[in-house]
Amino acid sequence: MFDVALNVLPIFLMILIGWAVVASGYLKPEAGIALSEFVFKLAVPVLIFRTLAEADFHGAFPVRLWIAYFAGVAVTWAVGHIIASQLFRTDQRTATVAGVSAAFANNVFIGLPLVDRLVGPKGMVAVSILLAVHLPIMMVASSLLIERAERRDIGKQSEGWYALFRYLGLNLSRNPLVFGVLGGIIWHFSGIPLTGVPKIVADQLAAVAAPAALLSLGMAMRRYGLGGNAALASSSSVLKLFLLPACVLVFSKLLGLSHEWQAALVLTSSVPTGINAWLIAAQFRTAEKLAASTITLTTGFGVLTVMFWAWMVG
Incomplete structure (x- = not known):
């Protein structure tokens, strides 16, 4: 367990440092916004590109990976929605936000650095494959469910499937992570080795992705906080930190993943x-305050629960 702590604690310490430099006034909040843009638009896409370009898939079948993860997401989301609507008697829109807050993991800013540190290259391939579909699926599901909840709560007229998918398509077509995934896959199947100057540049940018992502997340945490719905946010946080990884572990074993x-x-x-x-x-x-409170609570307690799951998976 001590070895696990040595690997997990630096991840959350970087987040704490990012929060502290803004909270103390040493850096302005705008610095965090700029660093976050650099991470999301350049460093992480290059990291994903390099990972997939150099990956050795060994005939692995990614559909089983997607099923294992999103089956866990579906179960957790449903439980979060039911608890919010039936136990806390919220409206359908708030219940939907409770579900998505319990099921939407920070795969880019924390997941990638964590897996890189604890699992290594094979684990990074798995996360990169997951990120190829994670954001599109979560955004589509969230938008559809919240629009459905609005119709049930306030009788809002649907804007139609075309308008919704046009909006989502435009957003995804401008998403840098999509460029990193597609670029890495194309380079991988082209058979051209990633060497020389492109390799050096990709390695240098990929090397700063993890620390920069963690620092920028900590700097961004200043805008959140415990903004209300403490009991419901605590419920969503427990589901996020315990039920989601437990479900993913069970489905991963059932589907025979490595x-x-x-x-x-x-x-x-x-x-x-x-x-x-x-x-x-x-x-x-x-339900912005509910989502913000869940982010704050899961980040605060995540240092302990992530160590537990890191120990569980060895």
Whole structure:
């Protein structure tokens, strides 16, 4: 367990440092915004590109990986929605945000650095394959469910499937992570080795992706906090930190994934709630405080629960 702590604690210490330099006034919040853009638009896409370009898949079948992860997401999301709507008697929009907050892991800013540190290259391949579909699936599901909830709560007229998928398509077509995934896959199957100057540049940018991502996340945490719905946010946090990784572990074993892929999926599902949960809530102007509180709680307690899951997967 001590060895696990030595590997997990630096991840969360980097987040704490990012938070402290902004909270103390040493750096302005705008610095965190700029660093986050660098991470999301350049460093992480290059890291994903390099990982997939150099990957050795050994005939692995990624569909089983996707099923294992998203089956866990579906179970956790459903439980979060039911608890919010039936136990806490919330409206359907708030229940949907509770579900997405419990099921939307911060795979990019925490999951990638964590898996890179604890599992290594084979684990990074698994996370990169997951990221190829994670954001599109989560965004589509969230948008569809919240729009459905709005129709049930306030009788809002549907804008139609075309308008929704056009909006999602435009957003995904401008998403740098999509470029990294597609570029890495194309380079991989081209058979051209990644060597020379392109290799050096890719390695240098990929090397700064993890620390920069963690620092930028900590700097961004200043804008969140415990904004309300403490009991419901605590419920969503427990589901996020325990139920989601437990479900992913069970489905990964049932589907016979390799040990490295199991470890990668469990670890990336065990990390705190991603900022995208708050962005989705803000986009639909519903339950923003619930999403923000869940992000804060899962990040605060995640240092302990991630160590537990890291120990569980060896």
